[in-house]
Structures are given as structure tokens and as C-alpha cells.
Amino acid sequence: MKTIHFVTSNMGKAKEAKALCKEFDIKIQQIRYEYPELQSDDLETIAKYGAECASRALNKTVIVEDAGLFIPALRGFPGPYSAYVFKTIGNKGILGLMSDKKNREAYFKSAVGYCEPGEDSITFTGVANGRIAREIRGEHGFGYDPIFLYDDRTFGELSTEEKNKVSHRCKALKKFVKWISAKDI
Numbered sequence: 001m002k003t004i005h006f007v008t009s010n011m012g013k014a015k016e017a018k019a020l021c022k023e024f025d026i027k028i029q030q031i032r033y034e035y036p037e038l039q040s041d042d043l044e045t046i047a048k049y050g051a052e053c054a055s056r057a058l059n060k061t062v063i064v065e066d067a068g069l070f071i072p073a074l075r076g077f078p079g080p081y082s083a084y085v086f087k088t089i090g091n092k093g094i095l096g097l098m099s100d101k102k103n104r105e106a107y108f109k110s111a112v113g114y115c116e117p118g119e120d121s122i123t124f125t126g127v128a129n130g131r132i133a134r135e136i137r138g139e140h141g142f143g144y145d146p147i148f149l150y151d152d153r154t155f156g157e158l159s160t161e162e163k164n165k166v167s168h169r170c171k172a173l174k175k176f177v178k179w180i181s182a183k184d185i
Helices: 011-022 043-058 082-088 090-097 168-182
Strands: 002-007 026-031 062-070 105-115 122-132 148-150
Touching (some): 002 011, 002 043, 011 026, 011 062, 011 168, 026 168, 043 062, 043 105, 043 122, 062 082, 082 090, 105 168, 122 168
Parallel strands (some): 002 026
Antiparallel strands (some): 062 105, 122 148
């Protein structure tokens, strides 16, 4: 079994990654390390930079993941600033900003950065399309999950197993897993 170090303090992300990667005989070991986060409008650039910083500092092969909720009616806001926006205005704030919007389309995007010590990082991306709900629904997941509608349920109403079949993170991690499974590490 291959072991990959996932640098994140987010238990929800680690739980999802562990469940998904276990199916592919890859063990995810969570490492809490606060690497400097590059401020950019591009998730891939942020993940690439984070993976290189963490790999260099820890001298380990790592993955990092950066994700954002993009809402076209809000010109892509909160996008790569999703974590900060969630901490400041949360789901209720997003619902307030969307209260008069007819177009409720939204998508989650995830970028997984992988880096080996001394090497350049590479990224894998995934997107989940949906809509912004009109109210907070569900007890599962984390972050914006209770307001992100996928079909007729929010991510907050899906179990980890259900979400791992359709989420942006799942799609990015599956691309990574397919690539790493073919690589001899």
C-alpha cells in the first residue's frame, strides 16, 4: 500500500480523501502544517505553490488541495477566497448575497497539488456543477456543502460515500490516484 501525506488541517477533506483513496490501495496520512498560501485568482497556481512549499519544508512527498465555490451571478465570488469568505460571512452571508438572483448556478472546483522533495509540483483538477439552494440543508460535509445543490439534494444532505462519487475533490483525487497508481514511488 502506497502512503501519501496530505497536508491539511481540514478534517473533512482528510476524511473524504482517506475514504476515496482506500479503494485504490493508497493510504492517506494527514499532516497538519501551515504552509504559506499564495494569494492568486487561480486554484492550480495556489495548489502548485502550496505543494512545493510543504514538500520542501517537510522533506516528504505530499499532496495539498485547494478548492473554491464559484458563483457566476456573483462574478465567480467567492472563488479562491472561499475559506476566508466562509469564515467571515458563512453560508447565511452567501444566501443573503443570492437572495435576489434568478441565476443560481454554481460550481465547486478543486485543485490537488502533488510534489516530491526537490521536484516541481503538478496539479489535478475536478469540477462539480450545481446550484445555490435557497436555504441551508443537511448535517453532513463541511463549509458550503449545506447550500450547494447537486441534483435535488445539497452536498450537506449526502453521506461521505455519496459525495465521494460526484464531488469536485473526488474528481481531482481520482485523476491523481490514476496517475500515482501508474507511477512507481
